[in-house]
Amino acid sequence: MDKSKTFNLQKTGLTRRTALKGLAAGAGLAMAPGFVRYSQAQSSAPIRIGFQSHRTGIGAAYGRWYEKTTAAAIKAINDAGGINGRPVEVIIEDDGTDPGRGAEVVGKFATQHKTDIVFGTLFSHVVIGSAPAAGEAKMPYFVVSEGHHVASTKLNRYVFQPGITDVKSQIQSMAPWIAANAGKKVTQIFPDFAFGYDHRDYLPPALKAQGADVIAQIAIPPTESSFTKYFPQIPAETEVIYHVMVGPAVLTFVKELGEFYGSQRPQLFGFIDSLEAVDINSPGLEFLDGSHFWEGSPRYAQADDSAAQKAYRAAVGIDDNGAAVGDPKDVSTAAHMFGCWETLYVVKKAMEDAGYKGPEDRAKLVEATEALKEFAEGPEHPQGPKTFNGKIHQCFGIQNISKVEGGKLKVVHKTKIEDGLYEAEGDYTTQAL
């Protein structure tokens, strides 16, 4: 046997101590974060998506449906071959709908779970609280929030909202229909915090442009549980009451508004955010019959639903009334949760465009996402077509106006994408990666 080809312990002078040191160093290297990243990038290991979910706290009802929609989208993506030939895996962490915990969760995804991206946050204060952590970790952060915070360009280059139109655009696109069909003298009733302020600030100029006016704005403190005392502030000439009350008090609000007006009421227009996950036929909501609501995606199946919309509803597991299949009382958050489905397909497209292999390609993923321009309506975008502005990281889509009729919401108008476009307030692409 040729001894020159064998490993001679004595010849190399390798002692037990140096062998142990070597082993320890090898083990240390194998456990080091850099090594894990490298080995993942080179294999067909799953693409890992960190899902920042509102499992507890005020956003829990949304969080549950966001999880269902995400699970359905991931199944569809994996059944069709995954992303870049790799399966997709979702890791869920609860942020308690709290901005402080939200930032910790983003940090956990970046440094412990080592996910490729973070995704799925809804509540604005959690998005804003978590954005610095995402930017510092250089972690692409795809939110499904509808807040204007991303498009305001006050966050950072790693934050995107490509799956749901922001609230400024939504409000702006409602104005032409309200002015033409509901009335020209509008009184706004809104909660006295940020969600209400978006409506307070963006509706008046949008209506003005359509020849209509906001004649009164009534802010209701978030702690309020009875509303009757505010109703005398509604001017008598009001033709439309625009209401965006949210939270558990909405049932009391509607009931008391009904008692105040009886059968002679102005037109009512609201955002379905107030009643997401709430049965429109709940006792006390009868007063809403004949009123109109904004819906991102319709809760109830419509006669003209596209094949893609039908397939999406079936995949997520909602029936024709927008409730969970087999549990009619479990009403979904249909107007928003489609954003999870669509965002994941945007991530898929951007990762494929970038040739994404692993976390070292995150910057490429950011640039590939910014380069996207439009998303055609279809199985990947069942809510409708969208354009995407890479400078402000925000998509713009069509919106639905639905009428409450016979205990259901029937879509009576679909806006155009152009109705909701506005001038960019900044440009994320000028920020360093």
Next chain:
Amino acid sequence: MSEASPAKAYGLHLGVIALLFGLSFVLPDYYHGLLARIMVLAVFAMGYNMLFGYVGLLSLGHAMFFGAGLYGAGLAIIQLGWSVPAAFAAGLACGVVLSAIIGLLALRTTGVAFMIVTMMFAQVFYLLILYFAAWTGGDQGQVVPQPARVLTFGATVLDLTNPTVRYMSALALFSVALLITLAIVRSRYGRVLVAIRENEERTKMLGFDTFSNKLSAVVISGTICAASGAAYALLFGYVGSSFASVQYSILPLLWVLLGGAATTLGPLIGTLFMYYVIDITSGYTSAYLLIVGVALILLVLFFPKGILGTIRQRWLGWLP
């Protein structure tokens, strides 16, 4: 309870600081980041402990002092474009002024009334943040821009968003707050505070001005909490009203009770314990607060004076 020699007391605390320094080099990335956050919030708990543990005044409004520092520093950068040191000083100044005003008003009451009055003031502070949303960002809060979060010393630029710089900054703040707390509780002034806690009338009869001592304790406590809030804004880049909500008045109370009221290291132990219980259990169930509740009950049963408080009572009577 015996008193530790200065060498023993300071040795222990410097040892803890050294341990935290050493941990920076061995902790995995996630726990490294988490510990930085815990140290900043432990300072909040230490500020709370100064008033609750040593003076016996139970406040339910300390979130306003944390919030004063948070917004004082955060808005100084966001709205006024100040540098990090100036913003930190602004946060501290807000804490000093607010705690002096609140102290002057709230110390006219005692016991349950003090709790209620402090809670009401904190609620006013919280609602003011919402009311001035155009400035504060309301309930959504605002981001402190990343480029502004740098410390410049001549040619040296320290980026507070860098994990190591952030950890060391948090450790520096924690160390200063810990050593100040230790120095106070071992001083003559600290003994007067404890005397007020034990029997205010007797302390008065001995000739001490208990009101001014309590007022200065409120200001010291509020300023330490404000320092924590200011550091949170500068190190983690977010100011939001949830940090001034009633939840953040109750959290430091829980951290202090868990770690041990009137122990200098108890706030760190309590904050650390609570954070890790939540972090670990939330990975298994969404009912993690139930587990936290059970853990609290067990602690009250077996460690009625908190972790360090009970250790001091049973084994290490010299612990400060």
